């Protein structure tokens with residue numbers, strides 16, 4: 001993430017279409033006291049987003065309290081796969097709250113049983129188990145713990161956990177050791193030799209092209225001084241989040257076989273990729289493999305904080321009663337939201353829809369990337385997630401400033417975007433709710449193209465002046 005957005009209102013052209021309304025300065029001048037209050041009470045890290053005060057959101061539309069309305073291309077941050085504020089989800093939350101069960105720690109409750117049973121039906125194996133937790137970081141941390149414990153149970157004494165360059169697995173200590181974004185973990189102050197990252201096979205965009213061949217994985221591991229026997233697990237984002245980069249299927253298939261051969265767990269971090277986002281229910285289905293463990297979050301509930309690790313029964317059962325819990329594991333209200341959200345995703349076939357409707361978004365991205373190929377290094381994505389990788393003209397150097405400007409302009413035009421992500425914060429990332437109407441998506445993509453056009457025209461006017 002880059003600088004904080006200015007919170008002063010900017011006069012912008014008015015917009016009124018079927019899907020967007022911009023009828024005031026942006027942000028609305030009345031938001032100034034709240035924005036200032038937040039700036040004074042919260043750390044600056046909370047200011048990475050365009051300064052729009054969300055009032056409510058419905059399906060793929062975000063509203064402020066002043067009649068402005070945006071087509072949502074964020075899903076929060078890939079949370080609301082089923083759509084914002086779906087009635088069934090609001091009803092389910094109200095119902096359990098009014099019924100009178102707001103928490104139960106690990107004491108059983110009915111909705112937790114219903115949710116884990118439904119999640120089991122979508123798990124890779126019919127007898128897979130489901131451990132509910134609260135955040136994505138907690139889920140990836142649990143995967144690290146399970147991989148190491150599994151290795152120990154097999155008598156392995158060295159537990160090297162392998163992940164990939166540029167990977168993001170969360171912001172807690174273990175998940176940041178596993179992450180592959182250098183700057184994010186400088187604060188730790190030391191390297192842990194038991195966490196090793198190797199180049200992610202991203203088609204040669206930010207990794208060497210040789211990284212696309214699986215033999216490079218073994219070479220990179222050997223270069224890091226690690227033998228296969230030392231590896232307890234390999235975790236990868238099912239697609240790399242920041243840049244929406246997918247690995248070649250043959251690579252992941254070879255990785256799966258390698259893990260199997262060396263008794264290392266294959267873990268797919270589906271925190272942002274799962275629950276239909278990429279056009280399949282799980283993103284790993286694109287690779288035709290079955291991971292040992294899956295880390296879930298975000299779209300699992302479409303709203304309230306819930307996460308999960310789903311996977312092989314023998315692994316999830318490694319810890320005895322009471323030895324692997326979390327205070328809010330399977331909170332009843334979060335479970336009610338997740339159950340309702342999951343039912344919508346399955347009943348409305350939103351994964352299948354993401355594949356079909358997503359093609360509109362991918363084609364539009366390809367068109368934008370081609371038109372502005374001097375400043376867009378690549379377009380990666382599948383289904384309803386995509387990233388446009390911005391660069392300084394004619395180089396491969398990331399251009400976070402361009403990404404910020406395009407996003408700011410897009411938001412002023414009535415399409416909601418979050419701040420740049422990916423390689424050095426230079427990617428414009430698109431991830432609308434999976435229920436977005438086709439016409440709204442087409443309109444949003446036209447606005448994003450217009451924003452690139454206007455930002456680049458203003459830049460060239462500045463350079464002439």
Ligand SMILES: Cc1ncc(COP(=O)(O)O)c(C=O)c1O
Nearest residue numbers: 135136137168169170241271272
């Ligand atoms: C792939 C991936 N893993 C883990 C996380 C961490 O999730 P949380 O922010 O819920 O801890 C994220 C969050 O962005 C993510 O995208």
